[in-house]
Amino acid sequence: MTATSLEQLASSPEYLSLARRRRRLCYTLAGLNMFLYLAYVLSMGYAREWMTTPFGAINVGLAWTIFLIVFAVVLSGIYVWWTRRHFDPALARLVAGLEQS
Amino acid sequence: MPGLKWLMYAALTLPAVAAAQSGGGEAGGNTPAIVMFLTFVVATLGITAWAARRSRTASDLYTAGGGISPWQNGTAIAGDFISAASFLGITSALFAFGLDGNLLIIGVMGSWPVILLLVSERLRNLGRFTLVDVVSFRLAHRPVKSAIAVASLAVTLFYLIGQLVGAGKLIQLLFGLDYLYAVVIVSGLMIVYVSLGGMLATTWVQLIKALLLIVGGILTCFLVLRYFEFDLTALFQRAGENHPRGESLLAPGNWMSDPLDGLSLGLTMLFGFIGLPHVLMRMFTVKDAAAARQSSFVAICIMSLFYLMVIVIGFGAVSILIENPDQFYDANGQLVGGGNMVAVHVATFVGGNLLLGFMAAVTFATILAVVAGLTLSGAATIAHDLYQTFSGDRYKQETEVRIMRISVVVIGALGVILGLAFENQNIAFVTSFALAVSASVNAPILIAAMYWKGLTTRGVVISAIVGLVSSVSLIIVGPGVMEAVLGQEEAWFPYTYPTLATLPLTVVVLWFFSVTDRSARASGERDAFEAQRLRSELGVGAAAASQH
Numbered sequence: 001m002t003a004t005s006l007e008q009l010a011s012s013p014e015y016l017s018l019a020r021r022r023r024r025l026c027y028t029l030a031g032l033n034m035f036l037y038l039a040y041v042l043s044m045g046y047a048r049e050w051m052t053t054p055f056g057a058i059n060v061g062l063a064w065t066i067f068l069i070v071f072a073v074v075l076s077g078i079y080v081w082w083t084r085r086h087f088d089p090a091l092a093r094l095v096a097g098l099e100q101s
Numbered sequence: 102m103p104g105l106k107w108l109m110y111a112a113l114t115l116p117a118v119a120a121a122q123s124g125g126g127e128a129g130g131n132t133p134a135i136v137m138f139l140t141f142v143v144a145t146l147g148i149t150a151w152a153a154r155r156s157r158t159a160s161d162l163y164t165a166g167g168g169i170s171p172w173q174n175g176t177a178i179a180g181d182f183i184s185a186a187s188f189l190g191i192t193s194a195l196f197a198f199g200l201d202g203n204l205l206i207i208g209v210m211g212s213w214p215v216i217l218l219l220v221s222e223r224l225r226n227l228g229r230f231t232l233v234d235v236v237s238f239r240l241a242h243r244p245v246k247s248a249i250a251v252a253s254l255a256v257t258l259f260y261l262i263g264q265l266v267g268a269g270k271l272i273q274l275l276f277g278l279d280y281l282y283a284v285v286i287v288s289g290l291m292i293v294y295v296s297l298g299g300m301l302a303t304t305w306v307q308l309i310k311a312l313l314l315i316v317g318g319i320l321t322c323f324l325v326l327r328y329f330e331f332d333l334t335a336l337f338q339r340a341g342e343n344h345p346r347g348e349s350l351l352a353p354g355n356w357m358s359d360p361l362d363g364l365s366l367g368l369t370m371l372f373g374f375i376g377l378p379h380v381l382m383r384m385f386t387v388k389d390a391a392a393a394r395q396s397s398f399v400a401i402c403i404m405s406l407f408y409l410m411v412i413v414i415g416f417g418a419v420s421i422l423i424e425n426p427d428q429f430y431d432a433n434g435q436l437v438g439g440g441n442m443v444a445v446h447v448a449t450f451v452g453g454n455l456l457l458g459f460m461a462a463v464t465f466a467t468i469l470a471v472v473a474g475l476t477l478s479g480a481a482t483i484a485h486d487l488y489q490t491f492s493g494d495r496y497k498q499e500t501e502v503r504i505m506r507i508s509v510v511v512i513g514a515l516g517v518i519l520g521l522a523f524e525n526q527n528i529a530f531v532t533s534f535a536l537a538v539s540a541s542v543n544a545p546i547l548i549a550a551m552y553w554k555g556l557t558t559r560g561v562v563i564s565a566i567v568g569l570v571s572s573v574s575l576i577i578v579g580p581g582v583m584e585a586v587l588g589q590e591e592a593w594f595p596y597t598y599p600t601l602a603t604l605p606l607t608v609v610v611l612w613f614f615s616v617t618d619r620s621a622r623a624s625g626e627r628d629a630f631e632a633q634r635l636r637s638e639l640g641v642g643a644a645a646a647s648q649h
Contacts, residue, residue: 011634019638030218034371037211041367044204044353045360051200052352057334059351065203065412069405072210076217080398088391091639 133458152298162299175399195415199350208370239629260533324451365601373536376543377479388495480508530581560615568607577598
């Protein structure tokens, strides 16, 4: 791709909205992840009573630990699925359209 | 040529391995362990010979020419985290402190989604071999590369010393092998893998070891569950009943009694894992940003499976070891072999000598694999980031490759010397140096370089120096060194991990010295951000996989 067609692509409204959607998804998921992580670390220090409250057969602290381990997979899975299903094909279409014109 | 050299090196190290075999007779000698370990060594040396024929250029050595598949790379990345230190260390932390030990797991699982979402793809699109490439993308090369290279080398060397000393002790226990031999064998093999086989060999060693460790983990986990008749509730309940701490084992506060200490550890891990040079380097071994994204996802899946098993093994260990005191406790009521042997004892109890041997061999292999990755990353920083930048017109690719190989040997030798020097020191603080520097320097500067337009050369250089000096000195005046090593009553700085103070400090310094930079160079750097952002999102012009 040449420099001019790259600039054309970069300033096209289709690309801008696609890139914005990806950025928004990334920031939302990363923010949610960091929020839950810091909440966990802080609860380990400041909400010790609550962390020992029974939760099913175990307690909140253990359940939250297991949840976070599984949640990392779910969160990453959502992003990887979305980029493969929507972002990559849409970007490929934009690039192909540009190379044809 | 490389083939000949390889034979020479192999001839040099194999007698040492043989000596290991004969010396391992009395103390902890375990024939299955030695046989399995030797098999691993022979297999990985074979792979190294194969990889050496394909590793001629700098790009081959650093990143296997970008030809690793996402599955392989993801498994190798996971292998960097599920190391001997983490497997034995985390099970032992769960055994000793219960719920608080989980902080070590959540640290890794909390930082990886951030690496996937914010770092991996942009990193792959902007860099070629190292994170230094990415930070210096639109900034003045010499000052920025020097500053970040020093921080990267500090992280890598601290991490390496921590691994080597731990490795020496562990191998001494598991194989009954002399500490000196253990450290020499690990360094010797690592020099062979890395200097001849480069990233291709390093990745395969890590990949095979990760698969072996996962198999061992699944087997141990299954057998532990069988001990509790597959009743998870009973596993946790009996842990609380058996442990000297009682029910409070499942409550927070046994380890991180000061909440702020826990928070600082949390920040150290969250950002520390993001800035590890030897892990970030693996993002350049795949063909493009999409492959880097897939690698991260594979790594996350493997690590999450593994850590769930570690929780079962760690809490299961409480009942298994305490219900069978004759086997695992000495006359003084201390755990045989010291606090780090929990996972090894569990493997022995549920799987007998064979599983013990397997886990011991995998532990040895895991140390080799992690140490190899660290050394490769250190050598790349010296040869690529420093030599290439400062050689100017005198640059020659052959010289770079030679410097890279010499650096590997020097780092290996340095590892042996420092490993011997620190043999009888409590060096837990060395690893906290590595993570704290990574969290206070590498991670914030890397993220700012990719996302913040206002970043300038001056900001990076000053904040890197401030972050490095402040995190190292706060660890020295903290409990990890002043109390544990120097034996002072009370440390000047109360927290083991300084990140709670040093990360905000670095960020403020970075911001201040960037926004007040009114030079022409700085405004050029800000203007270059748009082009950088485009390349980081689209990958146009990013280094492609080389042809073989």
